[in-house]
Amino acid sequence: MKITGRLFGSLFTVAACVAASLVSGAGADASVLGAEEMPHLDSRDPNGDLRVGNPMAMRGGAADAMLEQIAAIEYRQLIADATVQRRLLPQTDSRVRRVQAVVDSLMPYALKWNDRSRNWNWEVNLVRAPRLDAYCMPGGKVVVFTGLLERLRPSDDEIAMLIGHEIAHALRQHARVMIDDRMLRQYRGTPSAPQLFGITDFDFDTGVGFPDVRYSADDEREADVIGTEIAARAGYDPRAALAFWQRVAALDRRMPVELAAEHPVTAGRLDDLRRRQVDMLALYAKAVHLSVNALPAYGKRSN
Numbered sequence: 001m002k003i004t005g006r007l008f009g010s011l012f013t014v015a016a017c018v019a020a021s022l023v024s025g026a027g028a029d030a031s032v033l034g035a036e037e038m039p040h041l042d043s044r045d046p047n048g049d050l051r052v053g054n055p056m057a058m059r060g061g062a063a064d065a066m067l068e069q070i071a072a073i074e075y076r077q078l079i080a081d082a083t084v085q086r087r088l089l090p091q092t093d094s095r096v097r098r099v100q101a102v103v104d105s106l107m108p109y110a111l112k113w114n115d116r117s118r119n120w121n122w123e124v125n126l127v128r129a130p131r132l133d134a135y136c137m138p139g140g141k142v143v144v145f146t147g148l149l150e151r152l153r154p155s156d157d158e159i160a161m162l163i164g165h166e167i168a169h170a171l172r173q174h175a176r177v178m179i180d181d182r183m184l185r186q187y188r189g190t191p192s193a194p195q196l197f198g199i200t201d202f203d204f205d206t207g208v209g210f211p212d213v214r215y216s217a218d219d220e221r222e223a224d225v226i227g228t229e230i231a232a233r234a235g236y237d238p239r240a241a242l243a244f245w246q247r248v249a250a251l252d253r254r255m256p257v258e259l260a261a262e263h264p265v266t267a268g269r270l271d272d273l274r275r276r277q278v279d280m281l282a283l284y285a286k287a288v289h290l291s292v293n294a295l296p297a298y299g300k301r302s303n
């Protein structure tokens with residue numbers, strides 16, 4: 001299904017208005033996270049090379065508003081397509097409730113990373129498709145494809161680590177680079193509707209036409225750190241992050257996995273996760289009211 005003319009119109013209106021304020025500098029939001037909210041992990045990074053909590057990345061409320069509005073339109077289109085094709089799982093489905101419960105648990109710990117997220121209208125949807133993949137689009141729009149659950153059979157801890165990672169991409173507005181590079185160029189040029197993720201007119205079974213959303217290696221590492229921290233504070237075992245991405249990498253070696261293409265599982269990422277595990281375990285232990293030494297071996301907790 002193609003995006004409708006009405007949607008095209010509203011998309012362009014939104015983009016034009018916000019892009020205009022971006023170009024003029026009007027509406028720039030200088031409010032950034034307070035210094036006390038900067039992650040303590042950054043200062044302890046032995047390499048000092050990981051951009052976490054960089055306040056500059058949060059500047060520009062106009063750009064963030066544009067991201068969220070366009071993402072919302074594209075999300076609606078994705079859900080509409082899935083509905084027409086009878087691929088959208090009902091909100092009463094146990095799989096939807098399971099993911100929704102994870103998102104609900106993570107949400108309170110996500111807010112400190114992005115003030116705007118207090119006003120996000122979070123949504124969780126599951127789409128029946130073989131993709132081993134999940135997203136959280138700007139504005140808190142979560143979509144999980146059933147291929148993730150069926151092909152990987154993740155534990156709740158693993159789901160929390162993945163969703164935390166995806167939420168971190170959204171909280172930190174990593175997609176902003178797409179606005180900078182792609183949208184402003186489009187806005188200055190032809191009067192065509194900018195597309196952020198391009199989530200329209202694609203084949204759920206083959207993945208043909210699905211957008212190629214890729215973030216930088218630094219953004220991936222930042223999403224790992226923030227996502228694991230959010231999930232650990234919410235009471236999910238951070239050892240699941242390493243386990244999850246190692247399982248994704250192992251599967252990917254046998255047959256390409258969408259999630260691995262979009263979030264390459266590099267040795268650097270796995271090393272980061274290992275290195276930060278002590279800090280994360282402390283957060284997790286506190287969340288579940290245990291001392292670190294009293295934590296059960298990984299995988300022993302039932303969930």
Ligand SMILES: [Zn+2]
Nearest residue numbers: 169220223263
């Ligand atoms: Zn990622």
